[in-house]
Amino acid sequence: MITRRIRVGPLTLGGGARPAVQTMTDTDTADVSATLAQIRGCADAGADLVRVAVPDGKAASALVRIASGSPVPVIADVHFDWRLAVRAVEAGCAGVRVNPGNLGGEAKLMRVVEACERGGACLRVGVNAGSLDREIEARLGRGPEAMCASALKETAAVEASGFRNYKVSLKASSVRDTVAAARLFARKSDVPQHLGVTEAGPLVQGIAKSAVALGILLSEGVGDTVRVSLTAPPEAEVEAALAILRAAGVGPPGLEFVSCPTCGRCKIDLPALLADVRSRLADVKAPLRVAVMGCVVNGPGEARDADLGVAGGRSRGRLFVKGRFVSELPFAELAPALESLARRVIRERGGEDAGSAPEAASREVAGPEPPGLPSGPGR
């Protein structure tokens, strides 16, 4: 089911829009400058929305400055005390997230709904396997059916009030329950869904759990915003979320690396070369597929679909563009030459991320072969 469209500040979510990337600051929210610095870092990394915890009045008092200073819409994360949610909306937050299960009853949820209606804010109604409606938990347990029933009960209450600008989340720390609950809800409601596996854990496990759950759901068309919850800095959550959205085919355009895992055939320091190229191209926002391959087995052949790339040899490497050989260079010259080639490909395609001057690009890729780019279609 295509979800309804909602708005979070200037952003449109739902209705088939690209899923938005959320993360959450881990600074003390009362520390405005630290929180704003982290929000800016997350926005630079590609976050569309940033959430901040509002556990008390001190944090709530910081929200006016945080909301007005942030480059992306700010969402207040509130538990237990509905009055903090109301203060967050009044402070200019674009959204608030509450879990009705710990807010203390429907009347209090309605006070938050009224505040969002008045302030033009977006509400997230959060359902967590760990804090379900008691009556439903007693009847249905804490599995996907109970999570979905809880979400439907809360949404019925919100709908009855006439308010429409809200989304829901159905979160569990189990991948299976997260997937099953979100699927069930999507079959029964057009309210947009925020997806996430809660408390997914340390970096590798957390990305794996989130990617499996979100990958399955997004590939089925379920999910309007996502958060990858990791015990890691929020910028890492954003990087992981973007990678998952792109892997699922619903991400924003951007830089992608096709790089080999290295093996006994690799005779160059491929991880070092990859790290160097990544850091040189960190500012690139245009869609670009760059191959960094260790040897001829997985070189130009497997990377023909890349926009450009390098295949390593013995302390040298061969650059190619769209699978066509461009030049062979010693190891130390590969990263700068790849950067120049990349900026040139983007520029010739009409992108806006070209940094180097055209002369520099031509010079640096000049090798034993003419550096001309094949004039194939862009991606």
Add this chain to the structure above:
Amino acid sequence: MITRRIRVGPLTLGGGARPAVQTMTDTDTADVSATLAQIRGCADAGADLVRVAVPDGKAASALVRIASGSPVPVIADVHFDWRLAVRAVEAGCAGVRVNPGNLGGEAKLMRVVEACERGGACLRVGVNAGSLDREIEARLGRGPEAMCASALKETAAVEASGFRNYKVSLKASSVRDTVAAARLFARKSDVPQHLGVTEAGPLVQGIAKSAVALGILLSEGVGDTVRVSLTAPPEAEVEAALAILRAAGVGPPGLEFVSCPTCGRCKIDLPALLADVRSRLADVKAPLRVAVMGCVVNGPGEARDADLGVAGGRSRGRLFVKGRFVSELPFAELAPALESLARRVIRERGGEDAGSAPEAASREVAGPEPPGLPSGPGR
């Protein structure tokens, strides 16, 4: 379709067996001691199978000692030269992987098949989007249909020879093509599949791409062995593969952390606590779900399904077992107490991973409350 059963050394793959975890060494294969050391590290990390590149005769000559010294079955990765594959089987490798697309014709593939038949080895017939059968590529391009048609053509040739102990892989660097090709093949053949997204890239992007592709396929019952290909050490590939299998509900039992992402509500150094607890429990192989939570919002409530855990407060933390409060301790005592509790839970469940003496465990968890464990059912 349930795949047929095949054997790689002492391992059974296919036929509904748990998907096996593969990785590949990045040492110089000719360096036997470095390669064996890395294989042992991968086996310790949980790899069921380890692959080594065999690009030349020097590498092939090392295989007798590598295959006999390895704690897990060794698979030789061979390109271009079928004679290296034959040598690998004769050297005692449990399997060989070739891509018929770069081997130089069916007659050469058949020489490898004969060697595997004679030596009792398992063959992997690899189909990569980058090295397809030329006739098929000319007719069908390089997409999933072409990959599946290539795989079916190769398997028909192998089947005709009477050999059955083989698997296939259909790899692309695109998640979409990998998923589509593996699905297509699984509908048409009972030959077991090795899954992987080739050249998935740097750590975060690589895990995300692999987890999305493998998560979708494994949740549909497709996949008998997996490799997560990362530009990162092979031990990291194993950790990622295990995390993906577990997330998809088909992994081996083991330790799982439910840990929160931290936010403005967290008043303890949660990443440090998590890192400490992880390193203390690194040897645990028993199934155990340990929650490491920053605050009361996501504390015992959301972690009730964990076997045990801690919820942080202001420079203190509360330990709980199956959601029941056990004791409150200062920050510095949390990690040792969690370790003791974990080993005790495993021991009382009859596991084999208990390390500390019972006295130590009882002593360390002794707090203001009696440390008795609830006697609920194990997981």
